[in-house]
Amino acid sequence: MTTTVDTAEIAKFEAMAAEWWDPNGKFKPLHMLNPCRLDYITRQIAAEFDRDLDAPKPFDGLRILDIGCGGGLLSEPMARLGADVVGADAAERNIPVAQVHADQSGLQIDYRHTTAEALAAAGEQFDAVLNMEVVEHVADPLAYLTACADLLKPGGLMTCSTINRNPKSFVVAILGAEYVMRWLPKGTHEWSKFITPDELFDLLSKAGLEPVDRKGFVFNPVAWSWSLSDRDLTVNYVTTSLKPA
Template sequence: MQAHQSTVDDAEVAKFEAMAAEWWDAEGKFKPLHMLNPCRLDYITMQIAGEFDCDLTAPDAFKGLRILDIGCGGGLLSEPMARLGATVVGADAAAGNIPVAQIHAQQSDLKIDYRHTTAEALAEAGEQFDVVLNMEVVEHVASPIAYLTACRQLLKPGGLHICSTLNRNAKSYVVAIVGAEHVMRWLPKGTHEWSKFITPDELYNMLNESGLTPVDRKGFVFNPILWRWSLSAKDLSVNYVTASLKPKT
């Protein structure tokens, strides 16, 4: 058997590993992610509920579903999925993130299977999931198409893939790099590389090429007056999210 070819970009991993201890500090380096998280969760839970006929009013709405949070960081998405009753695997290529996530899950009395591994390694091991959450990761890997192909392999037939990233245009450069890194200093300088941002059409093409079927996309839009994020069906100019399905046959 051939060893899997990793799409991990070591330089990108090192950036996030250096910030690992701050994952759960809502006023720290991950403040933008904490602010965005409720909006991300609204989209994720609605997509999962719609696809798998889950009752979101039930305390264990996602019971019976196996969910992979790839690029899990400190567990900001893994923990809500576990609270909703899902069996959750949180995976991250940055080894330093895993103990942070494990300790916080223990403190929260949640059972989450956190692993220092990659999408390619999980796929090679034959792991299968109902849902793969792939949030703010694809713009950090060495080969997006190879990475998305591994994500598709990890899905059961009919499985759901949710992927968010950053659009590549002048506005995203101003907002995500100049604004977030240099003006607001929400993130360390160099966290993002604008050249690695992916337009919605490019991502749709990559998803199709990887064997997935895109079914939805929305924008995450920040309102500086209300100081909060919301979903938009039209504005995908900076942050956006997609939902795709793995064909059943």
């Protein structure tokens, strides 16, 4: 089976697997960003599937894939909202970390060491795919996004986030995050693999999806917090696309 897995990229995250749930560890940036990511994801899913986020289990009956799930930082909130969650990751060491934390939290999550391509080949189908901070780490973005599109049911929704490619993103996401703040190990990201919003929209369209929204994730160093922006997509950003019914 063909795969878009980049073994060098997987090795980076394998080395950090045990630190997924340490809010002050190597994944501190994701812990800081997670509330903002969740706000965007839950609102998009609720709007598309006409769900009330104030209900006890608003995502009950929805099957959601968290591709590149890592330690489960997104899988667990989706499960708490009532979704049937599959968390998949190509980095084998992430899976037991995620599973143990879910068990400790009393959550039923189907964690698997697998790839988008393997899931698509097996005929798996989902109402929503969470594809967050993965596409900049794969060997073939179009093939990867096509596999993710194949995993969606007609009318399904995918959120996909990544990092823009421009001088600012090099300064902020690589020099700042890896060398100055040391939030991430040096070499976590390759600037050449970053994708502009227009490029991502084009890739999503070629994969058979309809891009319908994009927002920026903006970090405020004074408030030390993240927020969504309609205008500032210069570094981190997120998109929503739909599979035609």
